[in-house]
Amino acid sequence: MSQVESMRGAKILTPRRRGIEVAVALRATGVSSSSVTLSEGERNGCFTETFGRAGVEGPSPTNQRAMGLKLSPFCERPADWPRMDQVESVMGIPGNSNKVLRLRSDPAASGKENLPPRSAQDDGILNGDASWHFAAAKPGTETSPDIDVEEKLKEAFSRGWSVLVWNDPVNLMDYVVYVFKTVLKMDEKDASRHMWEVHQKGKSVVARETREKSELIVHRLRGFGLNATMEQA
Amino acid sequence: MTSEAISPGQWRLSFSEAEADFLVAVLARLGKHYQEDIARMPPVLRAYWQGTISRRQGDAPNGLKESQEVLAEARAELRAERLSLLENWLREYELAEERNPWQVEISGAEREEFVAMLNDRRMLLALESGITEEDMEADLSQIAHEGRRESVWEIDRLGYFILVMLGPQIYRP
Numbered sequence: 001m002s003q004v005e006s007m008r009g010a011k012i013l014t015p016r017r018r019g020i021e022v023a024v025a026l027r028a029t030g031v032s033s034s035s036v037t038l039s040e041g042e043r044n045g046c047f048t049e050t051f052g053r054a055g056v057e058g059p060s061p062t063n064q065r066a067m068g069l070k071l072s073p074f075c076e077r078p079a080d081w082p083r084m085d086q087v088e089s090v091m092g093i094p095g096n097s098n099k100v101l102r103l104r105s106d107p108a109a110s111g112k113e114n115l116p117p118r119s120a121q122d123d124g125i126l127n128g129d130a131s132w133h134f135a136a137a138k139p140g141t142e143t144s145p146d147i148d149v150e151e152k153l154k155e156a157f158s159r160g161w162s163v164l165v166w167n168d169p170v171n172l173m174d175y176v177v178y179v180f181k182t183v184l185k186m187d188e189k190d191a192s193r194h195m196w197e198v199h200q201k202g203k204s205v206v207a208r209e210t211r212e213k214s215e216l217i218v219h220r221l222r223g224f225g226l227n228a229t230m231e232q233a
Numbered sequence: 234m235t236s237e238a239i240s241p242g243q244w245r246l247s248f249s250e251a252e253a254d255f256l257v258a259v260l261a262r263l264g265k266h267y268q269e270d271i272a273r274m275p276p277v278l279r280a281y282w283q284g285t286i287s288r289r290q291g292d293a294p295n296g297l298k299e300s301q302e303v304l305a306e307a308r309a310e311l312r313a314e315r316l317s318l319l320e321n322w323l324r325e326y327e328l329a330e331e332r333n334p335w336q337v338e339i340s341g342a343e344r345e346e347f348v349a350m351l352n353d354r355r356m357l358l359a360l361e362s363g364i365t366e367e368d369m370e371a372d373l374s375q376i377a378h379e380g381r382r383e384s385v386w387e388i389d390r391l392g393y394f395i396l397v398m399l400g401p402q403i404y405r406p
Contacts, residue, residue: 164288166288168359169359169364169365169366170359170364170388171355172396173403174396174403175348175392175402177402181402182345188402188403188404189404191404192402192403192404193404195403215303218284218304219307223308223311224349224352225349225352225355229286230286230300231288231289232289
């Protein structure tokens with residue numbers, strides 16, 4: 001794996017870390033396409049990372065999919081997939097080590113017969129396989145130098161999302177405290193304070209986290225039967 | 234019912250014959266429910282299993298539609314995982330030589346799932362029967378509708394099991 005590479009408008013990151021952050025940024029911001037500059041090493045290399053989820057040991061496949069953080073877009077491709085230089089060749093792009101590629105999620109626009117057919121599972125990094133679809137940016141349509149990758153990264157990693165728990169008539173108070181302690185690792189005092197807030201005010205903000213972590217917390221709380229949602233703060 | 238820690242991360246639950254009969258019936262019904270097609274469930278139960286990622290209108294442009302789909306998928310998987318655990322416990326009950334009391338030893342992780350599953354049943358009953366805060370606080374004899382009365386009885390009973398397993402949790406200075 002190559003060492004530190006630069007990315008347009010972004011911090012200097014290792015390729016692995018960069019892959020994750022770009023993935024998270026795109027995922028978190030709902031951007032369907034963006035441009036990044038990939039080095040030779042990256043295009044033929046691997047980014048693989050698995051994060052655990054907040055307060056949970058050992059991410060399950062569901063968690064990985066939910067977090068969208070198990071990325072191995074190149075290493076895990078099927079053996080019969082074309083290499084990046086072949087893809088570029090098909091697309092008529094002269095090879096060089098540092099070209100602008102558009103990461104896209106629109107299969108219709110990729111439109112190259114030599115690329116493998118896209119399955120439903122290919123859609124998005126949520127499925128953990130990060131089957132990115134690359135198409136070269138046409139001259140003049142190179143969008144995105146202006147897409148502010150740094151801003152997207154910032155958004156993806158900022159704790160701008162609130163997790164709310166709403167009151168319901170059935171869940172027991174002791175049970176709710178237990179769930180807060182188990183899922184959110186709150187101490188007894190904090191867990192009880194939030195439980196009372198839910199009970200008396202109808203809801204409580206129990207966490208402010210990144211979007212990815214907030215999603216996981218919502219999943220966990222709902223797994224215990226609590227009525228949890230998330231909102232952008 | 235009693236619950237005791239027999240070693241770090243290992244618990245022994247003990248049920249009288251009547252409690253075990255009740256629990257097995259509950260688990261059997263829950264297992265059936267876990268196998269049901271969500272699309273065929275009444276809307277309230279469907280909503281429970283699909284989950285709601287956000288109540289705020291206008292969050293959809295932030296890409297929460299995708300998050301909503303992931304939540305629904307994760308909850309579908311959760312049902313399958315819980316069904317598998319539940320079937321193990323029912324099998325253990327079938328094979329048990331002693332059922333009065335019926336004793337079962339479970340790990341900390343299984344205990345967590347067991348409590349959550351009992352709570353699933355409570356939530357599902359409440360949603361199906363339209364149980365309100367007033368129903369939950371009322372004396373059983375004050376609930377005129379038989380179906381709701383039975384639901385509240387079962388919800389209370391399962392709540393008791395949960396509390397026995399968890400012990401007091403609320404901070405009391």
